[in-house]
Amino acid sequence: MSALVWFAVAAAALVLAGLFATLHMAIRQASLSRVEELAEERANPAMIRKIDALVRDADGHALAAAFPRVFFTFLFMISVVAWIAQVRHAGDPSSTDVILGVLVSSILAWVFAVALPVSVAEHAAERTIVRFCGLIRLLFIVMAPLRRVGAFFDEVVRRLVGDAERDSAEMLQDEVLSVVEEGEREGQIDEQARHMIESVMQFGWRTVEEIMTPRTEVDALEYTDDLAAVQSFVRDVGHSRIPVYRDDLDHVVGFLYAKDLLRWMSNPEGVDPAAFSLASILRPATFVPETKTVQELLKELLGHRVHIAVAADEYGGTAGIVTMEDIIEEVFGEIQDEYEAPSERPSVDIDRDQMRAELDARTRIDEANDLxxxxxxxxxxxxxxxTLAGLVIVKLGFIPEPGATVEIDGAILKVLEAEQTRVKRVEVHRMQDREGEGTRAVVAEDGPV
Structure with a gap:
């Protein structure tokens, strides 16, 4: 063929390579919800059907656009080499022609099939998909055999690397979290906003067990009709809602709302304290499994119009108490109201200079690692x-006294505060880098070594 024909083939191949590269990247980059909105604005039923089909299998449509992108890029490179050969000596390509052709075609392919498509996909991905949705759907149908081959290799690779299959909801959550992190790096989202968004996204898999007040921390009232005893307990604990039990905390019979006790505490004329019955003012208790997700818990509390529930373990016992405040604190951080005594020390104290941190032993390991x-x-x-307390107890094999330490993977965990049945506060200190990291326990002089 003549030089002019090869030039025309190269030009057409470059245009098509750029077009399919743009479509491929646009599908990968686009907000699918925005694509659907643009399609609905066009009020074209045929277009809406095509967009719906594309959104249901965006990965498949992106894969379908990738093959012609590769094909036309390869054709463009061959055409450039042939064109150069025809221009230089009207014969078969020499090694010099091939080198020149590959160099020139690589530069042009990078500009028109990589840089330009990336720019278009970044700034106009959704509009590009809507405009070319017919072509994308046609490619999806025509490339069905190759898509099956691609899906096969995708499954092979997934199994080889041991990646668990995830549903679309999990992938969407990961995508949102990735965008949030990118926004923070670029300064568009501050750290507090990022934490709030991540906390909301984690509602789907964070459980009641992770946010509840554990049984050992619960202030509960044993059932009694002694008004003075009830009044004294309410004043002492300072809570607006108090669980009430019979025999032990595994038998919660209801919740006492402090406001329901006001008429008895004020002792108005005509009210006989001897006639007081706690059962008459108790609110029914709501029980939820400790394995329930925070998202499900929030729906249940809103549905029942309650702000507090009993978290039950698998044996039917009381694992702890969970409140609406616990859910809110997952998003906004710890809330201390006017009735709570101010902490003598912060729950988290990090000293970057000394490479040490002091934390509440109830802090979960994943949260501790973030800090x-x-x-x-x-x-x-x-x-x-x-939790940190659980880590220390498991590594030591017993409930330690203050002063006990354990070395784990380059860190020293020291027990600062402990009671007979639990660890309350832990200091974490980074060790100097050294060989042979592992676990080593060192406890107080009067304890085991």
Whole structure:
């Protein structure tokens, strides 16, 4: 063929390579919800049907657009080499022609089939998809055999790397979190906003067990009709809602709302304290499994119009108490109202200069790792424990006294406060880098070594 024909083929191939590269990248980059909105604005039923089909299998349509992108890029490179050969000596391509052709075609392909499509996909992905939805759907149908081959290799790779199959909801959540992190890096979202968004997104898999007040921390009233005893307990604990039990905390019979006690506490004329019956003012208790997700819990509390519930374990016992405030604190951080005594020390104290941190022992390991990342410490996670206290107890094999320490993976955990049945506060200190990281326990002089 003549030089002019090869030039025309190269030009057409470059245009088509750029077009399919743009479609491929646009599908990968686009907000599918925005694509649907644009299609609905056009009020074209045929277009809406095509867009709906595209959104249902965006990955498949992107894969369908990738093949012609590769094909026309390859054709463009061959055409450029042939064109150069015809221009230089009207014969078969020499090694010099091939080198020149590959160099020139690579530069042009990068500009028109990579850089330009990336720019279009970044700024006009949704509009591009809507405009070319017919072509994209046609490619999807024509490339069906190749799509099956692509899906096969995708499954092979997924199994080889051991990646668990995820549903679209999980992938969407990961995508949103990735966008949020990118926004923080670019300064468009501050750290507090990022934390709030991530917390809301985690509602789908964070459980009641992770946010509840554990049984050992619950202030509960044993059932009694002694008005003076009830009044004294309410004043002492300072809570607006108090669980009431019979025999033990595994038998919660209801919740006492402090406001329901006001008429008895004021002792107005005509009210006989001896006639007081706690059962008459108790609110029914709502029970939820500790494995319920925070998202499900929020729906249930709103549905029942209650602000507090009993978290039950698998044996039917009381695992703890969970409130609407606990859910809110997952988003906005710890809330301390005017009735709570101010903490003598912060729940988290991180000293970057000394490479140490002081934390509440109830802090969950994943949350602790987020905080300890500032001093370069990552604690091991395990199904055997959930919190810092659990980690220390599992590694030591007993409930330690203050002063006990344990070395784990380059970090020293020291017990600062403890009671007979639990660890309350822990200091985490980064060790100097050294060989042979592992676990080593060192306890108080009067304890085991």
């Amino acid at each position: 300890l990342d500032a001093i370069g410490i990552t604690l091991p996670e395990s199904e055997d424990y959930d």
